Amino acid sequence: MINIVSAFFLAVGNGARLPVTCWETPDPLSVDNPGGENATSNATSTIVHDVLIYGGGVSGSHAASRLREMGKSVVVVEMEGRLGGAAHAFHDPVNNKTANYGVQILWNTTAVRNLYAHYNIPLTTVDIAGGGRPNIYADFSSGEPVQLHLYSGTEIQATFVRLFKLETQYPFLKDSYDLPRTIPQDSDLLLSVDEFVQKHDLQPLIQLFNQFLQQWPEFRTLPALYLLKYMIGAAGPDILGKTTWVHNANNDNGEVFRSIQTELGTDALLSSTILRTERMAEQNATRVWVQTPTGVVEVHAKRILVTVPPVMENMGVFDLDAQEEDVFRSFRPMNAWTGLVRNSNIPADTSITNVGANTTFQEIQLPGSQGYQPTPDPLLHSWVYTSYDPATEQETRRLVLAELERLTGSGVIAAEDITNNLEIVAIKHHHNYALTVLKELIAGDFYSRLNDLQGHRGTVYGGAAFTTQGTANVIQYNENHVLPMLASV
Secondary structure (H helix, E strand, O other): OOOOOOOOOOOOOOOOHHHOOOOOOOOOOOOOOOOOOHHHHHHHEEEEEEEEEEEOOOHHHHHHHHHHHHOOOOOEOOOOOOOOOOOOEEEEOOOEEEEEOOOOOOOOHHHHHHHHOOOOOOOEEEEEOOOOOOOOEEEOOOEEEEEOOOOHHHHHHHHHHHHHHHHHHHHHOOOOOOOOOOOOOOOOOHHHHHHHHOOOOOOOHHHHHHHHHHOOOOOOOEEEHHHHHHHHHHOHHHHOOOOOEEOOOOOOOHHHHHHHHHHHHHEEOOOOEEEEEEHHHHOOOOEEEEOOEEEEEEEEEEEEEEOOOOHHHOOOOOOOOOOOHHHHHEEEEEEEEEEEEEOOOOOOOEEEOOOOOOOOOOOOOOOEEEEEEEEEOOOOEEEEEEEOHHHOOOHHHHHHHHHHHHHOOOOOOOOOOEEEOOEEEEEEEEOOOOOOOHHHHHOOHHHHHHOOOOHHHHHEEEOOHOOOOHHHHHHHHHHHHHHHHHHOO
């Protein structure tokens, strides 16, 4: 089966330890903090817009495009030098072919089709079953091949039916984390994925879950809430065989975001960071100081839309109150790197998927790559490497190459030596990915408190933390929740 999750943005760390990164809120009066009070006097220009969007990834770019359609003026603040977040395309000069990594395929939803149609970019359907493409399973920690138990189509179909019946108990997960304020302690939502699978005899679907949740915490610690949320939002029974997946017919998933960037022009503040905010919702106005490559810009906006992961690393420059800070400090982020490897000696049409030889249901162990997937460029395979703890680009390159060497040494990759021509030709970091919270917080009112922040102090939120990972998820959340909140500004 195709690597479905790396199709979207796309997720791991050893042991049960799930550290919570604690970031300190910058002191606005500190001389070491460039976003302090001095930012006010350092501003070289002032601009006025209806909405300032913090983050130019999939959610922020889509929201910017749609808000402009609605007649709103927007400015996007993006740390990278481009819009599009995890949607990357690499043009290989060796054979003049293009390969995507990160975002690869999308659910075939009306909102997705409308976005691409707006920029006259064609979509084509995708066979998620891989069309009979060879797939090898191996434990990447040892490099050894793994023989999976094979379930019949009848067993898989019956298991899907059980899962769909379970999902009907949670209609509040269809679009967002609209959980009740309290969750019973015996709720399935609080079980680990391993416990949930065992309780409801869902073993035939475990490798599908492994594909979908590749960049989330390990199944023995991941609350089943996140599995259910992802599956409920994933087109339900259509996964069983209907054509519900598409990608850019030009094989360039960055194209739509370049179109949005061109449309925004100077209203896309790239390679820029927020220094400081003063949110004054009661006056229908807020001020934000942004460090751009050409100086500090003071932005006056009626609302802020935050689409970056709402963790303290990103939100510490905001004028947070206790309610906001308490919520943002509770998230546990994962860290992911995506990329392309050339000359791995993996056959051009073959996938290698990471499974655990010693885990309960042979699911992936972290840290590690989800697998190596073929691309339209026969020389390139895409990969996603995830860990609990941050890793530098140099460390990640070393870890990925070490995986491939183990797979070669064990004979999974049929080659005597892959080191001479092996090359990682593209690599990108997606930190603060797949935000989760401990089951104790789920049992309390965490997600109610998170949703209570919508509109609080003139700030609206989009992105995966409020729905789930996946391009179509965040686009649909924008349509159903974000855009209606900003329609009247």
